[in-house]
Amino acid sequence: MEWWRVAGVAMMSTMGPGLAQDTATTRLPPPATAGGMPLMQALQARHSTREFSGRPLPQQELSNLLWAASGVNRPHTGQRTAPSAHDWREIDVYVTTADGAYRYDPPSHTLTRVAAGDLRPLAGVQDFVATAPVNLVYVADLDRMSGASAEDKTFYSATDAGFIAQNVYLYCASAGLAAVVRGLIDREALAAALGLGPHQRIILAQSVGYPAGSVQ
């Protein structure tokens, strides 16, 4: 599988599903936006799972997952698969894998590495979290919520993260992936590991992977 450095001039090729350690920003393959399970079947299949196979997600699967979560579905406006109050788009999706931690940029459909190493054990307080190949972390940038009161920032950022989490649940149901959204997080420890600033707030996390025992 090939993918390309965005910020620099070097083009690189990487075999295997892992994200490279030595690139700051990497372009994901275009999401596969056609097909999938009919919506009513995905709703029928949606559920939380807390047991994961150790198998990493291929790049294409990660691309599809992130686009479903909060990707741009209307390029002329930059708007997303998930709604956001006032169109603030204040929720950033961070991705922790065995390779490192990354921030997803929807307009460029890229991942920018924010930390090296395996931060998955910090992405939640439950033991299974470290075994999921991907833990998504939904982080609100409160500075983008211009004019909102503190109470409204809390309310709307939680609501907007919930939409993203449901998109992920439905994508996972459609793709045969396991997922569980989580509020039980040591937010202080995870924020420090991700290098978040005081204007950023961790709202929820969501573990994603292949179900335990699956042979996909």
Ligand SMILES: Cc1cc2nc3c(=O)[nH]c(=O)nc-3n(C[C@H](O)[C@H](O)[C@H](O)COP(=O)(O)O)c2cc1C
């Ligand atoms: C806001 C929110 C926070 C949650 N936090 C956790 C959590 O920290 N850990 C966990 O294992 N499940 C968590 N869950 C998952 C719920 O336990 C799960 O959705 C519920 O048991 C219903 O099961 P279902 O999703 O299969 O319908 C959370 C769900 C929501 C909506």
